[in-house]
Amino acid sequence: MTFLTLVTLPLAFFSFTGTAAHADGPGSGTPWVISVGDSYISGEAGRWAGNTNNGESYHDALGNTAYYDNASNTAEQITRCHRSKAAEIHIGGGVNSLNLACSGATTSTDASGSYFKPGIDFYNSGGNQGQALMLQSFAATHNVKMVEVSIGGNNFHFADIVTQCVADWAGSPSWWPDYCKDDSVVTNNMSTSAVNSRRAEIAGAFQNIRTAMRNAGYADNAWTLLVSNYMSPIPNGSGFRYSESGYTRQSTGGCGFWNADADYANGTLLPKINQTISEAITNSGLTNVKSLNLSTAFNGRRLCENTVGLIEEKGLANWTSAGAVDKTEWINTIRTVSATGNYYIQESLHPNYWGEKALRNCVRQAWNGGTPKSGTCVRGANGLNANGEPNMVLQ
Numbered sequence: 001m002t003f004l005t006l007v008t009l010p011l012a013f014f015s016f017t018g019t020a021a022h023a024d025g026p027g028s029g030t031p032w033v034i035s036v037g038d039s040y041i042s043g044e045a046g047r048w049a050g051n052t053n054n055g056e057s058y059h060d061a062l063g064n065t066a067y068y069d070n071a072s073n074t075a076e077q078i079t080r081c082h083r084s085k086a087a088e089i090h091i092g093g094g095v096n097s098l099n100l101a102c103s104g105a106t107t108s109t110d111a112s113g114s115y116f117k118p119g120i121d122f123y124n125s126g127g128n129q130g131q132a133l134m135l136q137s138f139a140a141t142h143n144v145k146m147v148e149v150s151i152g153g154n155n156f157h158f159a160d161i162v163t164q165c166v167a168d169w170a171g172s173p174s175w176w177p178d179y180c181k182d183d184s185v186v187t188n189n190m191s192t193s194a195v196n197s198r199r200a201e202i203a204g205a206f207q208n209i210r211t212a213m214r215n216a217g218y219a220d221n222a223w224t225l226l227v228s229n230y231m232s233p234i235p236n237g238s239g240f241r242y243s244e245s246g247y248t249r250q251s252t253g254g255c256g257f258w259n260a261d262a263d264y265a266n267g268t269l270l271p272k273i274n275q276t277i278s279e280a281i282t283n284s285g286l287t288n289v290k291s292l293n294l295s296t297a298f299n300g301r302r303l304c305e306n307t308v309g310l311i312e313e314k315g316l317a318n319w320t321s322a323g324a325v326d327k328t329e330w331i332n333t334i335r336t337v338s339a340t341g342n343y344y345i346q347e348s349l350h351p352n353y354w355g356e357k358a359l360r361n362c363v364r365q366a367w368n369g370g371t372p373k374s375g376t377c378v379r380g381a382n383g384l385n386a387n388g389e390p391n392m393v394l395q
Contacts, residue, residue, distance in 0.1 A: 024141060024142045024143050025140065025141055025142070025143065025217070026139070026140070026143065026144075026216060026217040026218050026222065027143060027218075027222060028143055029142065029143040030094070030095075030096055030143060031095055031096070031143050031144075031145040031146075031370060032095070032096045032097065032098060032142050032143060032144045032145065033089055033091060033095055033096075033097050033098075033144075033145065033146045033147075033148065033363075033367060034089070034097070034098045034099075034100060034135060034138070034139075034144055034146070034147045034148070035087065035088070035089035035097075035098070035099050035100060035101050035147075035148045035149070035150075036100045036101055036120055036131045036132075036135060036147060036148075036149050036151075036209065037101045037105060037120070037131075037148075037149045037150035037151040037228075038101060038102070038103065038104065038105045038106075038150055038151055038152075038153060038154055039082065039101075039102075039103035039104060039105075039346070039350055040150045040153065040228075040230060040350065040351070041087070041088065041089070041101045041148065041149070041150035041228065042081055042082055042083050042084065042087060042099065042101035042102055042103050042105075043067075043082060043083055043084025043085070043086055043087030043088070043099065043101075043356055044082045044084065044103045044346065044347055044350040044351075045082075045084075045332035045347035045348075045350035045351060045352045045353075045355075045356075046061075046062065046066060046067075046082075046084030046085065046086035046087060046351070046352065046353055046356040047060065047061060047062045047063070047066035047067070047084065047086075047342075047347075047352075047353065048060065048061065048332055048347070048352045048353055049061040049319035049324070049325075049328070049352060049353035049354055050310070050311050050319050050324060050328030050329055050352065050353075050354065051254065051303075051310050051311070051328065051329050051332065051333045051352070052310050052311040052312055053252065053310065053312070054311070054312050056341055056342055056343070057318070058311050058312075058317075058318045058319065059311060059318065059319040059328075059353075060319075060342075061086070061319055061353040062084070062085055062086060062353065064342065065085070066084055066085060066086070067081075067082045067083060067084055067085075068085075069081075069083045069099065078102060078115075078116055078118065079115055079116075080103060080104070080115040080346065081101070081102035081103055081104075082102075082103040082344075082346070082347075083099045083101065083102070084356060086353050086356040086357060086360075087099050087101075087356060087360075088148075088356055088359035088360040088362070088363045089148060089360075089363060090360065091360060091363055091364040091367055092364075092387070093364065095367065096142075098138060098142075100118075100131050100134050100135060100138075101131070101150070102117055102118050102131070103346060104117045104154065104346070105117050105118060105119055105120070105131070105151070105154065106119055106151075106154040106155050106201075107119050107120055107121070107151055107152070107155055107201040107202060107204060107205040108120075108121055108123075108201070109121055109123035109128075109130045111123070111125065111126075111128060116128050118130045118131045118134070119131065119205070120132050120149070120151060120205035120208050120209060121133075121205075121208055122136075122208065122211075122212075132205075132208040132209060132211065132212040133212070135147065135209065135212045135213070135216075136211075136212035136213070136215050136216050137216075139212065139213055139216035139217075139218065140215075140216040140217060144213070144216075144218070144223055145222075145223055145224065145370060146223060146224045146225075146226055146367060146372050147209055147213070147223065147224070147225050147226065148225075148226040148227075148228060148292070148363060149205070149206070149209065149225065149226070149227055149228065150227075150228045150229075150230070151202060151205050152198060152201075152202045152273060152276065152277050152280070153230055153273065155198045155201050155202065156189050156190075156194075156198055156273055156276075157185065157189050158273070160185050160189075161180065161185055161186055161189065161269070162334070162348075162349060164180045164183050164185045164186070165180035165256075165257050165258075165261050165265075166250070166256045166257070166334060166336070167180075168180045168183070168258070168261070169244075169249070169250065169256040169257055169258050169261070170247075170250060170256055174244055174245035174246075177244075177258050177260070179258055179260050179261050179264075180258075180261050181260065181261050181264040181268075186269070190268075190269065190272060195272065195276055198276055199276045199279050199280050199283060200280075200283070202276065202277055202280035203280040203281075203283040203284040204284075206225065206227070206280065206281065206284035206286055206289075207284050207285070207286070209225060210225070210284075210286055220286070220287060220288050221287075221288060223288065224288050224289070224290055224372040225286060225288055225289045225290070226289075226290050226291075226292055226363070226366055226367075226372055227277065227281055227289055227290070227291050227292065228291075228292040228294055228363075229273075229274040229277050229278070229291075229292070229293060229294055229295060230270060230273060230274060230294065230295070231294040231295060231296070231297045231298045231351070232265075232266050232270055232295060232296065232298065232299065232302060233298070233302055233303055233331045233349050233350075234255055234257060234262050234265065234266075234302055234303050234304060234305075234331070234349075235262065235266075235299075235302050235304065235305040235306070236259075236262055236263050236266055236267075237258070237259020237260065237262045237263050238259070239302075239305050239306055239307075240253075240255065240259070240262070240304050240305070240306065241253070241304055241305065241306035241309065242255070242304060244258055244259050249304065250334070250336075252310075253303070253304040253310075253333070254303070254304075254333030254334045254335060254338070254348075255303050255304035255333070255334060256334065270295065271295075274293075274295055278291070290366065290372045290373055290374040291374045291375075292362060292363070292366050292374070292375065292377060293374075293375065293376040293377065294359065294362065294377055295376075296376070296378055297358065297359070297362065297377045297378060297379065297392070298330050298331060298351070298355060298358070298379075299378075299379070300379060301328075301329060301330040301331075301354070301355075301379065302329065302330070302331055303329050303331040303332070303333065303334070303349065304329075305329070308326075308327060308328055308329050309327065309328065309329075310328070310329075311324070311328055314327040314328060316328070319353075323382075325354050325382075325383070325384055325390055326382045326383065328354070329352070329354075330351060330352060330354045330355035330358060330390075331349060331350070331351060331352065331355060332347050332348060332349065332350050332351070332352045333348065334348040334349050335347065335348050354390060357387075357388065357389040357390060358379075358389060358390040358392050359377075360387075360389055361377075361385065361387070361389040361390065361391070361392040362377035362392050362394060365377070365392070365394035366394060373394075375394040375395055376394070376395045377392050377393070377394050377395075378392065378393055378395060379391070379392060379393070380392050380393040
């Protein structure tokens with residue numbers, strides 16, 4: 001997903017890790033896993049480990065090349081897609097990976113704005129291609145065994161909803177709060193007709209992935225589609241560590257939501273979006289699908305949650321300090337006027353470096369050594385595993 005206006009949020013030709021075996025193709029050669037979709041899978045915000053108001057150097061985990069994905073590691077192949085080096089698809093362990101996702105993508109390509117946003121379709125114009133067409137071209141000459149997809153949030157205009165929520169919080173007093181949960185940007189996008197349209201669009205994206213793989217020479221049972229949904233990025237109102245009165249919730253924590261709107265987001269909005277994604281799987285008719293449920297994966301590590309804090313609030317020197325992964329947030333702060341230097345507003349409310357690494361652990365477990373499986377991914381024991389990732393459990 002990608003933010004716009006007040007908050008822009010949201011989500012060579014290929015970026016990959018590993019080296020393809022000679023004469024790879026459908027059913028032969030080193031296996032590949034591919035990601036398609038929006039910013040929640042592209043790796044948006046993957047540069048930053050935890051949050052701080054003390055400066056970039058305290059949590060800059062990947063540096064200026066964080067989103068570079070061309071062959072020479074000097075630029076992005078598609079500007080502002082933000083395919084992070086920390087992106088979850090890069091599971092390693094002898095499995096090659098390719099990230100085709102793009103921050104801001106919907107199910108359909110958008111070539112009308114300042115930045116090209118490839119959808120999960122077969123768009124082909126002026127040297128620009130949709131993600132389904134990119135997948136088809138790559139899969140024809142590589143042994144693709146799993147495609148992971150995260151899509152739908154931008155179709156629901158989630159960024160516009162978040163923008164409205166933050167604006168309502170900033171523009172009304174605690175004794176007379178203006179909630180976003182009853183604003184038209186929410187009610188219109190959550191209406192029955194809107195949800196029905198979004199379900200059809202998401203199902204169509206899944207079908208486009210299947211068509212791409214069939215066109216590349218794959219039988220449906222030769223590969224797996226792993227569908228990821230969206231995690232809760234903020235706690236319920238009672239779980240915030242900053243009061244909803246005054247301005248600290250946004251000026252310090254970067255989480256300007258009223259308690260009631262946070263409760264609505266976790267109790268109604270995100271469950272409805274995730275339910276629609278699940279229903280779209282059924283409507284698509286695909287038979288080779290596994291589901292990765294991430295809805296509660298970050299609970300206890302969410303933005304402004306009272307179980308974690310900013311780097312300075314926890315007395316840490318920087319993101320590399322012992323225990324930082326367990327004491328700081330896995331969701332990037334919501335930035336407005338604070339998006340200066342190397343910060344991007346579009347990084348707001350996305351999994352950061354720790355979050356991306358946690359998701360990578362989840363994806364590796366779902367890959368399951370080449371026999372993909374469904375499951376719900378939740379936090380495990382504190383600390384990091386041998387791959388430098390937060391411990392996660394796929395249930």
